[in-house]
Amino acid sequence: MKLFIKELFVGLLLFINADISFAQFESDYTPLTSSGSLPAEFITTAKEISKQEISDLGKVTDRSAKQQFIIANNYFLRDLLLSGNVLVNDPLSRYVNKVVDQLLKDQPALRQQLHVYVTRSGDVNAYAFDKGFIFVNVGLLAQLENESQLAFILAHEITHVIKKHSVNQYIENIRLENGTSSYERGSSEERNLARYRFSKEQESEADMEGLKLMKQTGYSIKAMGGAFDVLQYSYLPFELVDFRKNFFEDEYLNLPDTLYLKKSSEVKSNDDYDDTKSSHPNIRKRRGSIEPELKVNDESSRKKYLVSETEFKNVREMARFELCRVYLIERDYVNAVYASYILSEKYMNNLYLKKTISKALYNILVNKPSDHRSFTNTVSIGNGNISSKQYVVPDYMNIEGASQKLYYMLGNMTSTELNTVALSYTYKAYKQHAGDPVLSALTDSLFSVLVNSNNLFLRDFSSKSKAEIKKSDTTGKAALAEPDQEESKYTKIKKEQQKTEVETDDNFTKYAFVGLLKDEEFVNRYTKMARGLTQKPLIDEYTNSPKIKGKKKKKKNSVPFLGIDKVLFLDPFYMKVKNDHGTEYVKYYEIEEHQKILADIQKKCADKLKLEYSTVTTKDLSESDIERYNQNAVLNDWLGERFRHGDNNSELVTSSEYIKQLIKEAGTQYVAWSGVYDSKGKAHHCTYFFILMDLESGKLMKFETRYVRSNDNRDLITSFVYNSLMHVHKKPSL
Template identity: 35%
Template sequence: MKHSYPRSRFSFLLLVALSGSAFAQGTPEDYRLLQSSGPIPADFLQLSSQKYEQEKAAISRQEKSFEKKAKQAFFLKSSFLLHDLLYSGQVLFNDPVGGYVNQVADQLLAGNPSLRKQIRIYVVKSPSVNAFATNSGVILINLGLIAQLETESQLAFVLSHELTHYLKKHVMNQYVEEQKIEQGKRTYRSLSAEEKLLSRSNYSQELETEADLEGLATFLKSNYSTRQLNGVFDVLQYSYLPFDDVPFEKSFFETPHLQLPAAYFLGKVKAIALPSEVEETKSSHPSINKRRASVLGRINRDEASTKGDYLVSKAAFAEARQTARYELSYLYLSGLQYEKAIYHSYLLLKEDSTSRYLRKNVAKALYGLSQYANQGAYAQVHDAEADTEGCSQQVVHLFGKLTPKELNALALKYVRDLGKEFPEDTELPALGNALLKSLVLRHCESDADFATRPRAVEREAADLVANADTVDPEKRSKYQKIAITHLKKKNADSEQFIRYAFVDDFRDPAFSRAFGQHWKEKQASNQQREETTKQQRLRERGESQQKVRAAKLIRQKGAALGIDKIVMISPSYAKIDERKKKPIRYVASERAEVKLVEQIQCNARAANLVVDVLSDNTFTSADAGKFNDYARLRNWIRERVKHLDAAVPMHNSDAAGVGALVEKYGTKYYCWTGFVSVREKKPGKALALFTSMVVYPLLPFGIYYVVAPDYNTYYYSLVFDLTTGEPVFTDLQLIDRKNTRDVLNSTVHNTFYQLKNKR
């Protein structure tokens, strides 16, 4: 039996289910985002269940029962979580930055080739200044960290630190220790919640200290110099800041006819806080100053002159770091951190002022800020000024001062000017059209809100009637009074710095025509609002009847979209048993997911619908191209869901990139689908059995209630039109039964039938 399902819980389920190039070539404006290449590594292709079995087999039989179970639980969870991360769309393989990092690892471990063979290093598309080592030998380095480093030797020390985490099995040991703390084993017996928290913190800090010191020992065996190691701790200390701190110039957004008010700029930005001893009792890491002192205190200042800061190459380091910084411009943008994207791009534009890529990112960030402000969702994308230090605070302050109308006008002007410079660009016109429409419909009180002539020309015309104000009020003519009223209004309008922003743009017939059309649209909309109560009732009744007819038609014939082909991205299947302490059934979910892909293809053939599947369960080592498409689409839907959740109409930041996939795969329809099968707890089982025993005729029913499993299956299927970014088909169901093969086939076939069928 099927039921409608609350949107909030389905949004959660969807997010859970989904939360699965080269260096800059030529000039900066030709920059292309990093992509994976070459054979897909085995880390990506091996099933998580296989990784789990391999690691579980290595557990010693002499282990105590508790430790053995804890390690098994860790291997199970970590194997699947690592797989999810590798297929999140953010991890790269065989890319230039990752290639460089691996070369640094080669130099670092030149004297330990056996250890080098155990380590696989991948770069992660994340602005966070972080790195992470897994129990299996995978080391992940964020682009945000690479963007902040100063030398190759600093990168080598970071790798040394992560190598220690791997060698000492810190991740696994910490998990086991946390289980002991949680369950009150041995010395942790009878601890309060506060004491347990402190115990976790102390243990974690011990591991970090060991990673620093043992990592230093590994580092010292290499030919890397220790001269720049102090800088590593500066990078960590100020990881929350941009890679540079440069004053944001008032002129950056200004044009001859758009000058920002001086009142919108700070006289002095908040100073960057000096290093201090931070409260660390509840932190997972020791304070930066303690770590710095501990490492630097063990360094021999008289190191051999043969050691250096660059063993691969200084140029290679600079190129890798610059690439990471270029990537961050887009990562901030796609992560809806628009003000960070603007300031970060601003810093890079100081060196490469003509970069089309960076300037488009600024344009898209302005567009995003404006759209969210217009929808009343500005708080979701606007940073807290009080929490921002350094010169970037000026950007946050500026966008806190701008009204939605001013922000909309500023964004439109920047987008239009950039579009004039790059008339062949396919993304900028769509942004400009959306911004112009919102500016007129939401903010214009008159079609004369924006001047069509420069300020000097308007003043000249105003002078013709200025003398009218000197005439005795009693003797003014009707025409003088009208002239004075208009003059005062224009003087008031002239105080709005955006009034003259589009003087040059109104010379473009297309812009002038579009502005006029939107104004007429607004007037017509205002007239519709002035309908009588009777007219409103008639209109609402007609709309209601139309919805009823549409719903009836869908019930009878389905959506009937007439689609011939779709691309399905990573069909998911999760099995959950809420009766268990650890409810997620990882291995069973993986098996069900593999079968789901097979059944999707069978049902597609039956429905005569062409379905291409991009799934982690179908890739081979030769499918790097498909993997990149998959990653692009994963990132696209992640951003799209954020906009939909905020109810903000937006063009995604990678609209052009995913648009190219429409031609590549021969369809504009892309589908995300999946099942969540839940075996739920039954409330009141003891009471039901007791009641049925007292009321004897009810005993069979009571026994059945207690022993019969209670299953629910949640199903979602969303199809997006990539050319518009809008969903064209949504199917969210709660099926109150176990998801058998027949139920699954019936559900999937029904979806495909609705997509394929025509009215």
């Protein structure tokens, strides 16, 4: 009997655990990638689709506006699909599609028209295109409480598709501009308000029609009501868990209370905010308008989950894990730490979460003004520079809820303090997951900042704990009691200072490494860094190196040759714009053609220079090219994140660890990206850029821009591309 109870208890415990945590996340997490074969919409060009759709339009009212809409919509959609942010055949998309299947069980024709994808974005949002494309963000999936809420949001988006809201909005906007709208024909402000009102009407319609669709299914109507709470509190993290400072503490590293808010502020979200200039009605209005419709007689027979509760929770957990990475990529570092912290409560040994926290702390640290030196995130290489906005921890006063404590702590820590905490956390994680190269590299980078930026060396840290020092102080006093020993004035001063230090919490950094200093590897790595043996001081990358007296500055070649043998070409960027009396029109059709021309020019110039190359392109994808699609996604992530950082350290880039395989496959670590922006107004303006990055080190090898008052003739672009590639390939003169 006892055994039975014990087994029952263990079984129950396992059951509960299965509900709240998943074994697959215990040790690590691999970010989502696409799989299977690519759907047709990824393969066809926007021009082909647009031409077909325009010919299908026939004779309709507002034909010209609809034509414009089709072209703009298709190009935007294609850019989105090929951005790498859209997931194909991944567990999240598969699950969301299953929910759509449930919603449209009785409408197979409509179901066939719909293409539903999950996008890697932190925004709590979903959106639809009239053509039947619905995108659900990872940020939304992470916040949902149940499947019914997801079903309602999808039903809302399906209504947008059925009612063709996007095209109607587009046409209405044109009418408003032309003064032919049935809405106000007034000033620009009045037209804008009319635009918002029209949009709000569409949103209300989508809510009501979405609810109708929900009622036709077996989903719980009561449970879906919480969807508005999800939207109202979307600015908050996916869970509110009190942040405890002991998360970063150990036996010796004790954070002072001054860094810890005793109480975090209440959540004050107002659902009746002013929505005059909003595309959506405020939450109270939305909730109020559908509330009377929420009553159904068969609620008891309805379910929160029609697909699967376990699958929903698994998908939500994946979305939350994915969100940690998205936060990092989007430079929302404190949220990255907080989201990882929440998940760490469940998955204490998860390597992915530890890496996310370490990376986020490191990023916050390098953006914090140093206690000894200040620096800016601007890099000048070649004939250009890239600068990014420096990250500053948002003011904790603007943060609501439990995460406020973390904002307060990270915002108030000095560079030295944060450096100490980050190093302690990262090194311990590294020791726990021995051999992890990312944590190892981060440890070195943190050592580097400690030495080069914060000027802290081994001697600045105590190898004895406060307790040990107090103890030795007592012993000293006892020794002094012996009459023969005399203490000098200076020894007394030093002892007094030490005593004050020990008794105060302010200098917690001094005693932070007491435990770690007993670790031989820690001491060795620190010593090596202090001697400048491990890596080049990080700070040199973005500060002007001090002038050395007596040494003449060597004349620098303004545009250095790099001597690189092979590069990886990305799809070039091309934008052609016509400026007509202040209104800009994008020449969509020409863009795709010119992108191809620029790609051909690149290849031709590389051939001429005998520069080897491989390409990662999404322009000629076939169904089986999922690998190439994923490579492009990884590269896009890496580049996007790298540009947001704007400095030369690969450890700052979250995606660095996923790019190693790509480097191996491409046979080069150098990725080249070029582009042209051509605008025609009263005169032609053409801007060309070329960027070369080292994927391994994260270093910006070359950044070149050229601007000419001329159109984008092929010969002009060829001369630019050849020049860029010549500097890439040519060996530097010694």
